[in-house]
Amino acid sequence: MKCRKCGQGAVLELRRHNAAFCAPDFLEFFRNQVREAIRRHRMFTRDEPVLVAVSGGKDSLALWDVLIDDGYRTTGLYLDLGIFEYSQESKAKCEAFAAHRGVPLVVSTVAEEVGAPVPVIKDVTRRPPCSGCGLSKRYLMNRAALDRAMPVVATGHNLDDEAATLFGSVMHWQTDALSRQSPALPSSHPRLVRRVKPLYRLSERETAAYAFLRRIDYIVEECPFAKGATSIAHKEILNRMEDASPGAKHNFLFGFLDKARVAFERTESVALNECARCGQVTTGTVCAFCKLSDQVKRAVR
Amino acid sequence: MKCRKCGQGAVLELRRHNAAFCAPDFLEFFRNQVREAIRRHRMFTRDEPVLVAVSGGKDSLALWDVLIDDGYRTTGLYLDLGIFEYSQESKAKCEAFAAHRGVPLVVSTVAEEVGAPVPVIKDVTRRPPCSGCGLSKRYLMNRAALDRAMPVVATGHNLDDEAATLFGSVMHWQTDALSRQSPALPSSHPRLVRRVKPLYRLSERETAAYAFLRRIDYIVEECPFAKGATSIAHKEILNRMEDASPGAKHNFLFGFLDKARVAFERTESVALNECARCGQVTTGTVCAFCKLSDQVKRAVR
Numbered sequence: 001m002k003c004r005k006c007g008q009g010a011v012l013e014l015r016r017h018n019a020a021f022c023a024p025d026f027l028e029f030f031r032n033q034v035r036e037a038i039r040r041h042r043m044f045t046r047d048e049p050v051l052v053a054v055s056g057g058k059d060s061l062a063l064w065d066v067l068i069d070d071g072y073r074t075t076g077l078y079l080d081l082g083i084f085e086y087s088q089e090s091k092a093k094c095e096a097f098a099a100h101r102g103v104p105l106v107v108s109t110v111a112e113e114v115g116a117p118v119p120v121i122k123d124v125t126r127r128p129p130c131s132g133c134g135l136s137k138r139y140l141m142n143r144a145a146l147d148r149a150m151p152v153v154a155t156g157h158n159l160d161d162e163a164a165t166l167f168g169s170v171m172h173w174q175t176d177a178l179s180r181q182s183p184a185l186p187s188s189h190p191r192l193v194r195r196v197k198p199l200y201r202l203s204e205r206e207t208a209a210y211a212f213l214r215r216i217d218y219i220v221e222e223c224p225f226a227k228g229a230t231s232i233a234h235k236e237i238l239n240r241m242e243d244a245s246p247g248a249k250h251n252f253l254f255g256f257l258d259k260a261r262v263a264f265e266r267t268e269s270v271a272l273n274e275c276a277r278c279g280q281v282t283t284g285t286v287c288a289f290c291k292l293s294d295q296v297k298r299a300v301r
Numbered sequence: 302m303k304c305r306k307c308g309q310g311a312v313l314e315l316r317r318h319n320a321a322f323c324a325p326d327f328l329e330f331f332r333n334q335v336r337e338a339i340r341r342h343r344m345f346t347r348d349e350p351v352l353v354a355v356s357g358g359k360d361s362l363a364l365w366d367v368l369i370d371d372g373y374r375t376t377g378l379y380l381d382l383g384i385f386e387y388s389q390e391s392k393a394k395c396e397a398f399a400a401h402r403g404v405p406l407v408v409s410t411v412a413e414e415v416g417a418p419v420p421v422i423k424d425v426t427r428r429p430p431c432s433g434c435g436l437s438k439r440y441l442m443n444r445a446a447l448d449r450a451m452p453v454v455a456t457g458h459n460l461d462d463e464a465a466t467l468f469g470s471v472m473h474w475q476t477d478a479l480s481r482q483s484p485a486l487p488s489s490h491p492r493l494v495r496r497v498k499p500l501y502r503l504s505e506r507e508t509a510a511y512a513f514l515r516r517i518d519y520i521v522e523e524c525p526f527a528k529g530a531t532s533i534a535h536k537e538i539l540n541r542m543e544d545a546s547p548g549a550k551h552n553f554l555f556g557f558l559d560k561a562r563v564a565f566e567r568t569e570s571v572a573l574n575e576c577a578r579c580g581q582v583t584t585g586t587v588c589a590f591c592k593l594s595d596q597v598k599r600a601v602r
Contacts, residue, residue, distance in 0.1 A: 057373065169541070170471055173556030175564075235543065241472070244534065248472065255474030263476075264563035289416055 005029075012209050015246035020281055025215050030210045033201040034066045041184035043196040044152045049073045051145045051153045051193075054091025054097075054105075054138075057220040058211040060156030061097055069152070077144050077153070078158070079137055082117020083223060083257055090219045098218065106148075108140050114289075115297040122225065124299040125292065129225040132292060139289040143280060145193040152194040160204040162197065163243050163253045164185040164234040171234075178264040189272045192281045203249070306330075316547035324514050331511045335367045336501040342485035344497035345453045347475050350374045352446045352454045352494075353396075355406075355439075357391030357520040359512040362398055364500050366515055368455070369402055377406040377453070378445050380438055383418020384524060391520045397495030398517065409441050416588075416598040423526065425600040426593065432528040433593060440590040444581060446494040453495040461505040463498065464536040464554045472535075479565040482557070490573045493582045504550070571592075 001010040003022035010020035021029055037043065044050050051066060054076045056061040067074050078094045080218060081087050091107070098105035098210045111117040114136055120137070122129040162181070169177040183200040187193055201270070211218055226232060243247040280292035282288070302311040304323035322330055332444050334363040334377045338344065353368060355361040368375050379395045382388050392408065400405035412418040415437055422437070426555035442454045463482070470478040484501040488494055500508060512519055527533060542549040575581070576588035583589070 081508075090537075171553050173553075173559075173561045175560050178561075233542075237542075242539075252472050252474075258474075259476055260474045260479075 006246060011213075016203075016242075016250050026209065027213060029065070030062075030202060031066050031070070031205060034063070034198045035070070037183060037201050038196075038197045041182075041183050041196065043154070044072070044148050044194075046071060046073070048152060049148070049150045051075050051077050051106075051141070051148070051150045052214050053077050053079070053141050053155045054094050054154055055079075055156070056093035057156070058218045059158050059161075059199055059207045059214070060196060061093070061216050061218050062207045062210045062214070063154060063156045064097070064103075065210075065216060067198070070102055075148070075150070075253065076103060077141060078107045079140055080107055080109040080111075081116060081133060081137075081223075083107070083119060083225065086219075086221060086224055087117075092217050093217060102147060106144060106266070108144055110136055110140070113140055114138045114293045116300050118225070119161070120300060121296055125294050128229075130229055130231075133225070135288055138181055139280065139287075140157075141195075142191075142193055146191060146280075148222075150193065151187070151272045152196060152205060154196050156199055156207075157197040158202055158207050159233075159253060160199050160235055160251060163238050163249045166253055166256055167238060168232045170272050175264055178261070179266050181261065183257070191274060192272070193281065200253070267276070307473060309479045310351050312514075315507070317504075317543075317551050327510065328514060331363075331503060332367050332371065335364070335499045336371070338484060338499045338502050339497075342483075342497065345373070345495075346368060347372060347374070349377065349453060350449070350451045351451070352376055352407075352442070354378050354379050354442050354454055355395050355458045356380075356457070357394035358457065359517070359519045360459050360500060360505070360508045361518050362394070362460075362513045362517050363508045363515070364455060364457045364498070365398070365404075366402075366511075366517060368499070369404055370534050375404060376449070376451070377404060378442060379406060379408045380441055381408055381410040381412070381431075381585070382434060382524075383410070383412045383531055384420060384526065387520075387522060387525055388418075390522075394518060394520050405447060409445055411437055411441070411526075413596045414441055417601050421601060422593070422597055426598050428482060429530075431530055431532075434526070436589055436593060440581065442496075442587070443494055447581075451494065452488070453497060453499050455499055457500055457508075458498040459500045459503055459505050459508050460550060460554060461536055461539070462532075463501050464550045465532050467557055468535045468539060469531060476565055479562070480567050483564065484558070489570070490514070490574060490582050492580065493573070501554070 001013055001020045003010045003025050003245055004019040005025040006022060008022045011023050012026050012198065013020040031294060050072055052064045052074050054064055054111055076094060076098050078091055080091055094105060114121060118133045121132045127133050127151060136156060145153050167182060177180050183197045185195045239251050270283055272281050275282045275290055277290040278287060302321045304311045304315055304326050306326040307323060309323045309432055313327050314321040351368065351373055353361065353365045353375050355365055365377060366376060377395060377399050379392055380394055395406060407425045415422060422433045427432050429583040446454050467482055470482060484498045486496045539550050550590050570585055573582050573584065576583045577586050578591040579588060581588055
């Protein structure tokens with residue numbers, strides 16, 4: 001197996017690209033895919049400060065690593081979910097990475113912001129664990145960026161994540177979710193920052209290889225509450241289809257973005273208000289985060 | 302397990318409907334689903350002659366059985382694909398059913414119409430086996446109806462078939478196929494008859510139960526060329542999802558029909574011409590069937 005670029009021995013085969021790469025050329029391929037994502041979707045410029053949401057996992061740290069090396073003005077944001085050792089370890093990985101690379105890291109703690117950590121939120125609400133956690137994360141990411149006058153949050157969602165989300169939305173034909181599925185969500189309100197996913201062109205296997213080759217120390221464990229999540233079942237289905245037909249995942253996601261997404265774009269825009277309590281954006285009067293936070297605070301009082 | 306209708310012992314549980322039925326009430330449930338399909342999509346009236354495409358399998362014979370009992374003016378159409386014993390047996394099942402019920406059956410033979418049976422077509426063309434066969438079937442069904450001045454062809458496609466087709470179209474975002482995925486395709490040209498699928502609300506398991514309870518003698522074997530077809534792989538994926546979450550298949554298909562199909566409806570209509578050779582409809586000058594037939598005749602000469 002030889003590197004497609006230089007002809008030397010390859011360390012990684014990418015069947016869906018019908019290519020193999022040596023370590024340096026794979027790293028360059030990886031960075032070029034990130035650059036292409038940023039360019040194609042005009043995610044951010046070198047003049048804009050970028051808040052990079054990091055979990056301590058391979059994807060978000062790989063993303064941060066590429067952006068730092070490419071000279072972007074980044075700040076890391078770690079959201080401490082308070083999920084026992086999992087959160088302690090993942091926080092330590094983010095802090096060590098930031099210190100090693102000499103870049104700023106902001107830590108926001110869900111227990112302080114919502115009134116209790118994710119394991120308690122999970123028990124208090126009747127939502128599935130990922131639901132209250134996701135809601136809190138999206139809210140806190142946006143607020144952290146607004147507080148620092150940063151126009152954009154970048155997350156480490158990769159091709160597998162995006163394909164699995166799309167698969168779930170399609171199986172239920174959630175047209176709202178389909179209209180929002182995009183590598184770059186523009187700001188639709190002054191109090192809503194841009195959200196971008198510069199790794200959407202790269203698979204989970206590729207981000208793992210990048211992190212390994214770059215010697216990034218990341219947390220390997222998955223969130224303990226993710227067990228049994230439908231997103232994992234959907235990833236397994238897509239992985240089996242990928243094994244049978246390399247490129248299946250890529251074609252599914254990119255086919256949607258290229259050919260079908262436009263069909264779901266909203267014809268009427270939704271009216272956005274500012275939450276009467278916190279001032280962040282909501283379609284109602286009080287936003288879902290404030291309601292969640294009230295519910296949690298009542299329960300743990 | 303008790304029948305939802307009468308409270309007697311049930312013979313069949315339908316998890317996605319959260320219901321169980323005794324034999325007579327299941328048969329009535331089944332017929333009502335067919336009636337609902339016909340009514341909702343205005344498939345045909347009792348005054349219109351209906352050509353029912355029968356393969357000798359459980360689905361198409363179950364469909365024909367229901368339509369006969371409900372007093373529709375039906376004629377069966379059996380397309381002899383010339384696939385060895387499989388075709389001989391399935392033809393015999395159709396002939397026996399028609400004789401038993403005293404209804405007319407038309408037989409059309411692919412070898413005569415195309416110039417060679419499906420196993421030869423498969424070898425002559427470079428298409429996958431199901432491709433040339435499907436093309437021939439759609440063409441011959443339409444012509445058989447036109448020749449008899451029948452305005453509509455009904456096929457035995459069930460919920461599982463339709464969900465698997467949709468799944469395949471979605472995985473590749475074939476927007477043309479998505480725009481045509483419907484329980485009822487209206488005639489868009491005088492030489493194109495209506496195509497309807499009155500079993501689209503009923504699962505494969507339900508048509509098998511209906512055929513069993515009605516003592517319909519059908520061919521159990523699948524087409525020998527279907528082995529390895531992606532539609533079978535897609536059915537397996539959907540079956541696993543259905544096991545994990547009853548109703549998944551139904552929600553996938555019906556969610557599409559109710560919420561998403563409209564997004565793929567063609568804005569511009571395609572120009573349809575009459576084939577210079579046979580007069581049937583084509584988007585080009587000579588239709589795909591005539592081209593296939595030429596290719597086959599040249600090869601077997």
